[in-house]
Amino acid sequence: MAACAEAPELVYLVTGGCGFLGEHVVRMLLEQEPRLRELRVFDLRLSPWLEELKTGPVQVTAIQGDVTQAHEVAAAVSGAHVVIHTAGVVDVFGRVSPETIYKVNVQGTQNVIEACVQMGTRFLVHTSSMEVVGPNIKGQPFHRGDEDTPYEAVHKHPYPQSKAQAERLVLEANGREVRGGLTLVTCALRPTGIYGEGHQIMRDFYRQGLRLGGRLFRAVPASVEHGRVYVGNVAWMHVLVARELEQRAALMGGQVYFCYDQSPYKSYEDFNMEFLGPCGLRLVGTRPLLPHWLLVLLTALNTLLQWLLRPLVLYAPLLNPYTLAMANTTFTVSTNKAQRHFGYKPLFSWEVSRARTILWLQGKEGSAQ
Ligand SMILES: NC(=O)c1ccc[n+]([C@@H]2O[C@H](COP(=O)([O-])OP(=O)(O)OC[C@H]3O[C@@H](n4cnc5c(N)ncnc54)[C@H](O)[C@@H]3O)[C@@H](O)[C@H]2O)c1
């Protein structure tokens, strides 16, 4: 992938490039990768903002396609030097069937790997997730852990199961021979809960708070810490990994990296209040207002309702047994592996990440829709 200093010559493909994270990766590449000649944005649904990117010096090619269709993926990968694979179904609410989650997240990832092999593309960066590790079904805390912290990773939910399987495929593909005789270099990034401009769940909480007269009610103990990372920093990590993968193939190939920055360790709800507070919302209660057993009962009721209503309507509330367990289990990361391996330092401070997210929530700024 050696690029000459004068003429940009690299072709990048970003799958899922119109999603929450994908959009930030696309914009970050255009800002921070001077060697870029063409940027292919591949997504099931193409966003209108892509049009405005087409007027810049880098050729931006929008490709409407489906990662579950091997031939569409192969056509998009053909001639690309680097693939950043962020496409995936993110669903822990029962909105999407387990079959579809598996098809997109696992089969889709396999298609991307095979396309790289077939087309001679050597560098593959995969967006994995903290959920590949945990929280596990036993609700055991993962406190300031790193990539080597022992933890019993046992999943039952289709989303973490699919992400774990996809990550394994990507790591196992490292070192495979690609067309032309060279080898594939892969690695996986594991963001914790991503926040920032375009974060729909944050917006859902904001709207819910507005509906409840500017209040949200504490459901999770403040002592349970939940790892969060700013979307701009996650995007920056992807760009850096993609850039460094060739020079540091022996070190980085087949590796996993948690995504981290200076965002504070807080409970899921207290962290959200860093943004929702300045937007006028209040979190009521210093302790959970409902006892835990009642919340568990409510989640069971939601599960039953979801099942009963399925033939008529999709009922998929934020609260279900899995999301309650996630919110109630400490999962935080403390590592410097990305700094050691490829010189990562967060591009956005906590203050800037917070300010940008607040402005977006208030509808005053921000690139994401
Ligand atoms: N949001 C988070 O907190 C978080 C945390 C850790 C990891 N991740 C991972 O990051 C990646 C991006 O997540 P996100 O939050 O931006 O989700 P998102 O839903 O906003 O983006 C996913 C994108 O993939 C596209 N896509 C879905 N199915 C596709 C298919 N069959 N073919 C082509 N494109 C398809 C969607 O249209 C969407 O644009 C996912 O792989 C997810 O597992 C997300």
Ligand SMILES: C[C@@H](CO)CCC[C@@H](C)[C@H]1CC[C@H]2[C@@H]3[C@H](O)C=C4C[C@@H](O)CC[C@]4(C)[C@H]3CC[C@]12C
């Ligand atoms: C008890 C509720 C009352 O306030 C709070 C429920 C919060 C949940 C909806 C969220 C708690 C943890 C979130 C997940 C976590 O941040 C990490 C994730 C990994 C990523 O790969 C996808 C998103 C998610 C599963 C994220 C989804 C929302 C939560 C379960």
